[in-house]
Amino acid sequence: MPRYDLLIKQATLIDPAGGQVDVVRDIGITDDRIETVGEEIFEEEAATVIDASEVYVSPGWIDLHVHVWDGVADLAIPGDPNCLGKGVTTAYDAGSAGADTYPGFQKYVIDVSATRFKAFLHISSQGQLTKGIGELEDLRYADVDRAIRMCEEYREDIVGIKIRMSRNIVGENGREGLKRAREVCETTGLPLMLHPNASPMSLAEMLNEMRSGDVMTHCFHKSDTGVIDTDGKVRPEAVKATQEDGILFDVGHGAGSFAFEVAEAAMSQSLLPGTISSDLHKYNVEGPVYSLALTMSKFLHLGLSLENVIEKVTAAPAQAMGVLGEIGTIREGGCADLTLFKVKEEEVELRDAIGGIRTGDRTIEHVSTVRGGRLYAPGVFD
Ligand SMILES: [Zn+2]
Numbered sequence: 001m002p003r004y005d006l007l008i009k010q011a012t013l014i015d016p017a018g019g020q021v022d023v024v025r026d027i028g029i030t031d032d033r034i035e036t037v038g039e040e041i042f043e044e045e046a047a048t049v050i051d052a053s054e055v056y057v058s059p060g061w062i063d064l065h066v067h068v069w070d071g072v073a074d075l076a077i078p079g080d081p082n083c084l085g086k087g088v089t090t091a092y093d094a095g096s097a098g099a100d101t102y103p104g105f106q107k108y109v110i111d112v113s114a115t116r117f118k119a120f121l122h123i124s125s126q127g128q129l130t131k132g133i134g135e136l137e138d139l140r141y142a143d144v145d146r147a148i149r150m151c152e153e154y155r156e157d158i159v160g161i162k163i164r165m166s167r168n169i170v171g172e173n174g175r176e177g178l179k180r181a182r183e184v185c186e187t188t189g190l191p192l193m194l195h196p197n198a199s200p201m202s203l204a205e206m207l208n209e210m211r212s213g214d215v216m217t218h219c220f221h222k223s224d225t226g227v228i229d230t231d232g233k234v235r236p237e238a239v240k241a242t243q244e245d246g247i248l249f250d251v252g253h254g255a256g257s258f259a260f261e262v263a264e265a266a267m268s269q270s271l272l273p274g275t276i277s278s279d280l281h282k283y284n285v286e287g288p289v290y291s292l293a294l295t296m297s298k299f300l301h302l303g304l305s306l307e308n309v310i311e312k313v314t315a316a317p318a319q320a321m322g323v324l325g326e327i328g329t330i331r332e333g334g335c336a337d338l339t340l341f342k343v344k345e346e347e348v349e350l351r352d353a354i355g356g357i358r359t360g361d362r363t364i365e366h367v368s369t370v371r372g373g374r375l376y377a378p379g380v381f382d
Contacts, residue, residue: 217250
């Protein structure tokens with residue numbers, strides 16, 4: 001019996017949390033665990049060997065914002081083809097399900113997918129079911145007790161509470177909806193993920209209701225409640241939130257929530273995103289988002305190093321969700337979730353969510369994925 005089930009040979013690691021960047025290692029995997037990370041493991045010791053000498057290997061990518069309640073939430077898409085099939089080993093559904101629909105999401109998505117899915121439960125009990133009617137236009141959906149009960153029942157997989165604060169979604173109920181979401185977070189100890197675009201509350205007012213560990217997604221959206229003021233300056237409340245208050249600013253690219261001009265203004269004034277996520281859903285998967293990999297490529301273009309970009313889809317989201325060590329790094333004893341990828345030097349047209357176009361010179365391309373010790377070749381879910 002070979003000692004390892006799977007051996008990844010000659011991998012150039014990009015593992016920021018493990019301090020292993022641009023070093024070449026062999027990785028021996030047994031069952032779902034990384035057993036050995038070493039300079040040389042002999043091929044005879046493994047049942048299956050992958051030559052990784054032409055690619056980079058990072059911890060499995062983590063997408064903090066997707067919608068995969070396929071067939072139920074209007075905007076959702078099939079999970080495995082769009083996550084694991086594109087290099088993402090762990091993804092967080094951002095509020096597709098609420099207390100009315102969550103048990104189905106657990107049963108038909110989380111429990112049966114190859115991707116590790118977790119969920120932010122929407123404060124609206126219907127989740128993001130329909131497109132035409134905002135989920136908080138009727139406050140009866142924001143049932144605090146039912147949300148708390150659901151969080152308690154599904155403690156393993158519900159990791160936070162989601163609210164969308166846009167005027168056309170909350171109607172007159174923005175403040176009360178947010179108050180109720182806050183109440184669920186206080187009782188359960190779970191973080192809040194807040195979508196701030198075009199809100200009836202100002203950025204400062206919303207941030208006032210957020211606590212350390214909470215997530216401000218769509219952090220580079222271009223509406224009046226964004227991080228850049230009308231003079232092009234970063235709003236001080238955004239700086240304070242990220243630097244002093246422990247609020248995580250997450251990209252959540254989406255179909256309308258990422259603007260190059262906002263990202264450029266913010267990043268040039270030192271306001272960086274904490275995590276890079278896609279907000280992949282039905283209305284952006286055919287463009288402009290396509291994948292987490294392309295979203296990551298946009299941040300290479302914006303000036304982050306490859307190491308920084310990888311950190312924001314591995315260690316940073318894992319740390320935020322309290323699972324760094326199990327995932328988010330390449331470590332003996334850790335879960336064998338790995339993403340194999342290339343960086344292609346080629347001219348590429350990059351599109352944001354509001355019509356902005358930039359020309360990049362590098363793209364990150366997923367090659368294959370190991371999830372829980374099992375190898376997933378490209379196209380396996382097509
Ligand atoms: Zn979303």
